[in-house]
Amino acid sequence: GLSHLDTLGISASNPQIDFAKTQAWKSGVVNQLTSGIKTLVTKNGGKILEGTGTFTGSHSLEVSGSAGTTKVTFKNCVIATGSSPIHIPSFPIGPRILDSTGALNLQKVPKSMVIIGGGYIGLELGFVYRKLGAQVTVVEMMDTVLPGFDSDVVKHMTRKLKKDKFTVLTQAKALGYKETQNGLVLQVEQAGKTQDLECEYLVVSVGRRPNAKGFGLERTGVQVDERGFIKVDKHMRTNVGHLYAIGDVAGQPMLAHHASYQGEIAAEVIAGHHAEDHAKVCPAVVFTDPEVAVVGMSEDEAKAKGLEIMTGQFPFVALGKAKAQNDTEGFVKIIANKTSEEVLGMVIVGHNAGDLIGEGLIGIEMGAFLDDFGTTIHPHPTLTEAIMEAAKKAKGQAIHVLN
Known part of the structure; x- marks a missing residue:
């Protein structure tokens, strides 16, 4: 944000958002990608x-x-x-009630938005419009946002949502709505009490x-x-x-x-070749701010399977590259089998997490151990050093944080 630039000695006064231009840029990129695929198909002899x-x-x-x-x-x-x-019958999609597709196609930034569903799609959309200035409320039926994700991810994201001034209602249920001149009033039940939430737009994001x-x-x-x-x-x-x-x-x-x-x-x-799905793992990335990237087992999943594990967590704030960029939010966490030290999973919360998870993905797919990450020389100064340090931390051998 601008405060980040100001910290670095860069000032930008009175910035403006031309949201129509932003949407045009988005549509242009999508069109480039889809037309590129069409070209590849036809150039390779395919017919559309x-x-x-x-x-x-x-x-x-x-x-x-x-x-x-x-x-x-x-x-x-x-x-x-x-x-x-997935559409909810009691909340029919229309001009003021949107699904994720409709939310991506708004032509102006709303003053307020309520999102039913605190999963990854709901939060991704929420961060987009909160960053653009909308007041965003998230209504989630479960007891946390990002249900099913690693508990450390959930804790970090919960703190970030509060810091960014989201309103988050967990263990809450959307009951119904009334239309108003400028939007909607949503009735929500939480802890036995009902409250009304006013908004310009309601986004239904409860899965696909x-x-x-x-x-x-x-x-x-x-x-x-x-x-x-x-x-x-x-x-x-x-x-x-x-x-x-x-x-x-x-x-x-x-x-x-x-x-x-x-x-x-x-x-x-x-085509007559031998091929099969042999992937051990598939990465997932949540494009919030900061990004969340996971691959393999979470700590909670490993424990639920009765595995004895060891974990190492390293914060980006302890890295020179992160400090220089003033992007110190988040951490790398590694989950490994306690007996064999084979790495079972990796969790990254932070800027560029989706790009960084590639190292963990390759390692886990190839059956890497903690020492494969921890004793391999990583370039300095880079964010990848956090992966090396997290692997060392799991064994009590971290250099740049206390063990």
């Missing part, structure tokens, strides 16, 4: 049919578009229909559901599980051998990079 596809059988479908209906037959098919935000209905999947014989996800094996095959499914529609984790990984496997298998 734009329209709505509907299965008419296990070897055929129809694509309805502006140019009419095209019938397609195929030997193999990959289903990659993704997911959609697989897109497995509405395109004739039932005509193919493909099976879905009780939650609506398409069942696949390690080769991405469904129960119908020539039909494959990847990405959000094929189950957790519902992350873009996981979908890409699965897509490559399906393509390789269809």
